[in-house]
Amino acid sequence: MTAAEPRFTRDLPEVRRRKLIEATAQCLAELGHAGTSVRAVAAKANVSPGLVAHHFKGIDDLIVATYNHVGAQVAETLTTAIDTAPDDAEAKLRAFIEASFRPPVLDRDLLAIWLSFWSLVRRDPGVRKVHKKVYADYRRRLEDLIGQIARERRFKIDAHLAALGFTAMLDGLWLELCLDPSTFAREDALRIAHAWVDDLVAGGFRALAVKPR
Amino acid sequence: MTAAEPRFTRDLPEVRRRKLIEATAQCLAELGHAGTSVRAVAAKANVSPGLVAHHFKGIDDLIVATYNHVGAQVAETLTTAIDTAPDDAEAKLRAFIEASFRPPVLDRDLLAIWLSFWSLVRRDPGVRKVHKKVYADYRRRLEDLIGQIARERRFKIDAHLAALGFTAMLDGLWLELCLDPSTFAREDALRIAHAWVDDLVAGGFRALAVKPR
DNA sequence: CTGCTTGTTGTACAAGTGTATAATAATGGA
DNA sequence: TCCATTATTATACACTTGTACAACAAGCAG
Numbered sequence: 001m002t003a004a005e006p007r008f009t010r011d012l013p014e015v016r017r018r019k020l021i022e023a024t025a026q027c028l029a030e031l032g033h034a035g036t037s038v039r040a041v042a043a044k045a046n047v048s049p050g051l052v053a054h055h056f057k058g059i060d061d062l063i064v065a066t067y068n069h070v071g072a073q074v075a076e077t078l079t080t081a082i083d084t085a086p087d088d089a090e091a092k093l094r095a096f097i098e099a100s101f102r103p104p105v106l107d108r109d110l111l112a113i114w115l116s117f118w119s120l121v122r123r124d125p126g127v128r129k130v131h132k133k134v135y136a137d138y139r140r141r142l143e144d145l146i147g148q149i150a151r152e153r154r155f156k157i158d159a160h161l162a163a164l165g166f167t168a169m170l171d172g173l174w175l176e177l178c179l180d181p182s183t184f185a186r187e188d189a190l191r192i193a194h195a196w197v198d199d200l201v202a203g204g205f206r207a208l209a210v211k212p213r
Numbered sequence: 214m215t216a217a218e219p220r221f222t223r224d225l226p227e228v229r230r231r232k233l234i235e236a237t238a239q240c241l242a243e244l245g246h247a248g249t250s251v252r253a254v255a256a257k258a259n260v261s262p263g264l265v266a267h268h269f270k271g272i273d274d275l276i277v278a279t280y281n282h283v284g285a286q287v288a289e290t291l292t293t294a295i296d297t298a299p300d301d302a303e304a305k306l307r308a309f310i311e312a313s314f315r316p317p318v319l320d321r322d323l324l325a326i327w328l329s330f331w332s333l334v335r336r337d338p339g340v341r342k343v344h345k346k347v348y349a350d351y352r353r354r355l356e357d358l359i360g361q362i363a364r365e366r367r368f369k370i371d372a373h374l375a376a377l378g379f380t381a382m383l384d385g386l387w388l389e390l391c392l393d394p395s396t397f398a399r400e401d402a403l404r405i406a407h408a409w410v411d412d413l414v415a416g417g418f419r420a421l422a423v424k425p426r
Numbered sequence: 427c428t429g430c431t432t433g434t435t436g437t438a439c440a441a442g443t444g445t446a447t448a449a450t451a452a453t454g455g456a
Numbered sequence: 457t458c459c460a461t462t463a464t465t466a467t468a469c470a471c472t473t474g475t476a477c478a479a480c481a482a483g484c485a486g
Contacts, residue, residue: 010433010482032332033246037473048435053475055433108335115332119245121392122321132393164397165382165405168389172381175388179334180345184377192378195421204417208408223452223463250443261465266445268463 017055017065019045024066029109033116036063060120064127067117071134074105082141089148090201096142097193100170101177101186111178139163146200155203162200162208169196230268230278232258237279242322246329249276273333277340280330284347287318295354302361303414309355310406313383314390314399324391352376359413368416375421379409 011019023045027036038059042049056062081099085092099105120127146166147159173189199205224232236258240249251272255262269275294312298305312318333340359379360372386402412418 006482007480008434008482013433016433032336034332038475039473049474050436050476051434058474112332112335115328118392119247119325119328119332122325123245128393132396135389135393135396161401161405161408164386164401165409168385168405169378169382170385171388172383172385173378175384176348176381179331180341183345183348188374188377191421192374192381195374195418196378198419199412199417202417204412204415205408206411208404226463229463251445252443262444263446263466264464271444 013055016047016051018069020047020052020055020062021066021069024062025070025109025113028063028066028116029112032112033063033119036116060124063116063120064124064130066113067127068130070110070113071130074110075134075137077105078138079141082145089145089152090197093142093145093149093197094194096145097170097190097197100174101189101193106174106177106186108178111175135167139167142166149201153201153203155206157200157205158208162205165205165208166196169193226268229260229264231282233260233265233268233275234279234282237275238283238322238326241276241279241329242325245325246276246332249329251275273337276329276333277337277343279326280340281343283323283326284343287323288347288351290318291351292354295358302358302365303410306355306358306362306410307407309358310383310403310410313387314402314406319387319390319399321391324388348380352380355379362414366414366416368419370413370418371421375413375418378418378421382406382409 020041023041024036026044027040031040036059038052039049041059041062042052052059052062056065078096078099081095082092085095104110117127117131121131122128140163143159143163146157146162150157150159170193173192176183177186177189233254236254237249239257240253244253249272251265252262254272254275255265265272265275269278291309291312294308295305298308317323330340330344334344335341353376356372356376359370359375363370363372383406386405389396390399390402
């Protein structure tokens with residue numbers, strides 16, 4: 001008779017936390033915010049419910065950790081797209097667009113996570129802080145690229161406002177595309193976004209050149 | 214001794230349904246999707262929990278009804294803005310922008326309702342259908358205005374794609390502004406959106422003029 | 427091999443959930 | 457005035473939820 005195999009395996013806290021976070025991401029995707037309970041996550045991770053409380057303060061804390069994890073992955077994907085693109089602001093902007101509209105960024109599961117996170121922003125100041133930082137970083141990157149393009153092409157633009165508009169458009173397209181892919185195609189989103197860059201490069205959006213009084 | 218006052222008042226089903234819908238909207242705003250239960254709604258409406266089941270199939274059905282109600286109000290607000298604007302496509306487009314970034318459309322509570330509705334889109338085919346129709350109507354209106362502007366100014370544009378991009382940008386700005394008003398101001402959103410129209414009127418977005426091969 | 431640390435389990439509990447049900451009573455019509 | 461209708465209540469049920477807790481055991485240090 002062989003030795004009885006261990007009834008469970010111990011993990012380093014860091015490792016176990018990560019497994020729980022990944023299980024949470026799957027629950028949010030499959031069951032939504034409402035169906036993502038301590039027990040559902042524990043079952044998905046093949047772990048007892050009590051363990052969740054041992055590693056996290058509660059279900060909200062776990063969802064925030066999940067956002068941090070997944071958010072970092074997305075940020076890395078987009079950053080990589082920019083960094084590996086040719087050393088040209090326009091090319092980097094277009095690489096950013098391409099990365100935004102293909103997996104793993106264009107992903108229904110990702111939207112489910114984002115939705116439950118957005119619903120926490122209002123009530124939890126900590127969540128609000130994380131959200132603010134993530135989006136600020138995200139936009140600053142684009143603002144730099146847009147400013148660089150304007151400098152190269154020698155026209156003036158309020159890069160901050162332009163970046164706000166650009167990210168809003170990308171977010172809106174991404175949201176709707178994840179929500180209901182049958183309304184329009186990925187290719188439509190790409191055309192629209194690239195057309196915006198075309199216009200920017202051609203010196204469009206001159207109304208954004210000066211601050212209003 | 215005065216006659217005992219009635220312990221409850223009867224309402225026509227239609228009236229009671231509306232009161233429950235309004236209570237649901239308040240719950241979604243104050244407690245979020247997770248906190249919006251049959252009992253919470255009933256308490257908010259000063260009504261017994263059982264009554265909710267009497268008028269609606271369940272809490273999801275009630276949320277869908279709430280979306281229909283609130284969605285219709287928003288649609289009416291925006292439609293009114295277009296209809297009361299001067300008889301000029303550009304003016305109507307700008308009136309639409311202005312209405313989008315002031316109450317009752319620009320409203321944190323409205324976002325809370327939208328968020329919980331979006332989270333239902335994925336699992337409930339009926340919700341998906343409603344969502345599709347609402348957004349299709351919303352865009353068609355703008356598509357017509359954009360097409361009209363292009364015709365008047367005698368340039369070509371794929372009005373469908375342009376409307377997609379325009380609505381995506383407005384949605385993105387609206388979302389972020391409701392989520393965290395401290396990131397940028399209402400006035401910034403207005404400038405960005407109006408600049409988009411400036412560009413359109415000036416014959417921008419020429420890349421959207423022809424269908425791709 | 428022994429003992430300690432602590433990750434992990436299993437369970438118990440109170441509170442909250444959706445739904446079904448019979449009893450109640452407000453309202454309009456006869 | 458009485459009656460029939462049905463909106464409304466109140467309650468009960470089975471279930472899920474978050475959290476706490478003591479017991480357990482895996483893995484490491486000695």
